[in-house]
Amino acid sequence: MKPSTPPTFREKLRGWMRPPRRLKITPAGRAYLVVTLGVGVGALNTGNNLLYLALGLLLSLVVVSGVLSERVMQGLRVRRLGTAGAYAGEPFAWRWALSREGGWAFALTLREVGGGIQAEGNVVALPPGEETVVRGEASAARRGPVQLTAVEISTPWPFGLFIKSRELDLQDELLVYPRRVAPGAVQDPGAPGATGDGGRARRGDGAGDLAELRELQAGEDARRVHWLKSATAGKWVRALREHEERRSYRLRVPALEGEPLDRACEQLAARAARLLELGHEVGLESDAGILRPAGGEAQGR
Secondary structure, three states: OEOOOOOOHHHHHHHHHOOOOEEEEOHHHHHHHHHHHHHHHHHHHHOOHHHHHHHHHHHHHHHHHHHHHHHHHOOEEEEEEEOOOEEOOOOEEEEEEEEEOOOOEEEEEEEEEOOOEEEEEEEEEEOOOOOEEEEEEEEEOOOEEEEEEEEEEEEOOOOOOEEEEEEEEEEEEEEEEOOOOOOOOOOOOOOOOEEEOOOOOOOOOOOOOEEEEEEOOOOOOHHHEOHHHHHHHOOOEEEEEOOOOOOEEEEEOOOOOHHHHHHHHHHHHHHHHHHHHOOOEEEEEEOOEEEEEEOOHHHHO
């Protein structure tokens, strides 16, 4: 995940016009308001002092709820930690770092808004002055770069009658990998979408399986000494190992668009992952450029 481009003037204007807080009534809150309205109507029609007292108590709880929830929402700071790897069509772990300078905060929910992913996490209690890592679960429908614009923080504290929320602008970009599918056959160099040169023949002095043992000759690399066999034989014994057979593949991205391109990328990604797992070198070729064949985890990313 990397920071995205600075927000445009339109995005800044939308942020200025956005209300600082949003309020949503819960089912319990709707029932509470109906009861409060009923008590108020009864108090007006009958003039009963007890009903006026009950009405005042009900309304005061609404005011207390607003004051306490606003106190919880103030001073919150969030950093988006993201994920180690996101694949389209499957859930993945998502993290935020949340902190507050003074006072405790309770029953907070964090949610990504305005982006191409769905992510949500909860924290029961947030201590003052400490940064807490909030973990949640996320999902993305499609592969490719996703622009993340804001994080919404909400709370039903203290009575669960209303959900107060606010949005914090936080610009980032997340790269979602293609959906993981079965790679199919990858041993055939002539398979569609992949080309490979001939594998090197197996010979000694490689890094593969043990081929033979012989006495170490003068001038040879001491790192090749087989220490256990040398201790047993009472002389320096060198291990000769076979070269592992490797091929170099270059996968071609077809000139497609939309859903067909997504399906093709899924197959290419699965084939590349399998070839790298087998120890081969894999490259990529498209109209946008060429990625030279190489191996390892970094090449997979």
